[in-house]
Amino acid sequence: MARFVRDAAVPGATPAAQRAILVRERANDVSALVQTDPIAVQQRFWSDWNTTTREKTLNRISLDQRKFVLDWLKRQGRTDLKMIEVGCGAGWLCSDLTPFGALTATDFCAEVLERAQARLPQVNFVAGDFMELDFGEAQYDVVICLEVLAHVADQPAFMARLARLLRPGGVLMLATQNAPVLQRWNKVPPPKPGNLRTWVDRHQLRALLEPQFEVDEISSLTPLANQGIMRLVNSEKLNRPIRLLFGDALERLKERAWLGWTLMTLARKPA
Numbered sequence: 001m002a003r004f005v006r007d008a009a010v011p012g013a014t015p016a017a018q019r020a021i022l023v024r025e026r027a028n029d030v031s032a033l034v035q036t037d038p039i040a041v042q043q044r045f046w047s048d049w050n051t052t053t054r055e056k057t058l059n060r061i062s063l064d065q066r067k068f069v070l071d072w073l074k075r076q077g078r079t080d081l082k083m084i085e086v087g088c089g090a091g092w093l094c095s096d097l098t099p100f101g102a103l104t105a106t107d108f109c110a111e112v113l114e115r116a117q118a119r120l121p122q123v124n125f126v127a128g129d130f131m132e133l134d135f136g137e138a139q140y141d142v143v144i145c146l147e148v149l150a151h152v153a154d155q156p157a158f159m160a161r162l163a164r165l166l167r168p169g170g171v172l173m174l175a176t177q178n179a180p181v182l183q184r185w186n187k188v189p190p191p192k193p194g195n196l197r198t199w200v201d202r203h204q205l206r207a208l209l210e211p212q213f214e215v216d217e218i219s220s221l222t223p224l225a226n227q228g229i230m231r232l233v234n235s236e237k238l239n240r241p242i243r244l245l246f247g248d249a250l251e252r253l254k255e256r257a258w259l260g261w262t263l264m265t266l267a268r269k270p271a
């Protein structure tokens, strides 16, 4: 039976977001997790965020996600892929994707996408609520989706929509914030109105993927943490000499220990 849970019990939620979070009481069952907030409020929040943040800067987290996506695409050796980027934000990744084929990119924010469209006429930008837009069924070889899952109202329904876009055998490349790292090892400011935010851990991510996809890989990327013992473990003072001696071996070790900010997945729609 559905019930409202106390705000403090919802991962990543703070008072502003909590009033809007409805969780059915089935422990660890992410299929029962739904958040709400008016679409117009979400659009306003993300329009501001993309304008003030993502149109201006790219951080290490995004650069690592880009590397992962491009490495995989290069390995396909194809330039005729039909791709869609869902929640493309400011469209910063799009010009890197177009060498691999035809690209549609979609996000909430019409005015942000208008600017992206002016920069990148070769991309088909479509503005609107992804949960309402119709991109057809089984149309795409690749779906790319970076840091959107945590911010949608209904994660299982969102995943089902991503799967619907793909042809049998098509691939989803999805990045999402790694809940334990953000909750335990980082100080992240509370979400503002319109910023739905439910981070998942790797088990929850797998549970969300498995009804629709065969999971090829889930890994953690970009060890970043500024709280507790992790401040020391990640300090430049300690890491610089280790890097000089062993290259990026320590970073890879931390990623293997699931200490990366991002959970990155490659999943395939069954053929």
Ligand SMILES: C[S@@+](CC[C@H](N)C(=O)[O-])C[C@H]1O[C@@H](n2cnc3c(N)ncnc32)[C@H](O)[C@@H]1O
Residues within 6 Å of the ligand: 046, 047, 050, 054, 062, 086, 087, 088, 089, 090, 106, 107, 108, 109, 128, 129, 130, 131, 145, 146, 147, 148, 151, 152
């Ligand atoms: C954290 S940002 C990530 C943006 C971009 N992928 C990046 O890595 O910079 C989340 C994005 O998801 C978009 N988004 C969230 N819910 C959406 C929805 N229902 N329909 C379309 N876009 C949505 C937001 O507008 C925002 O641009």
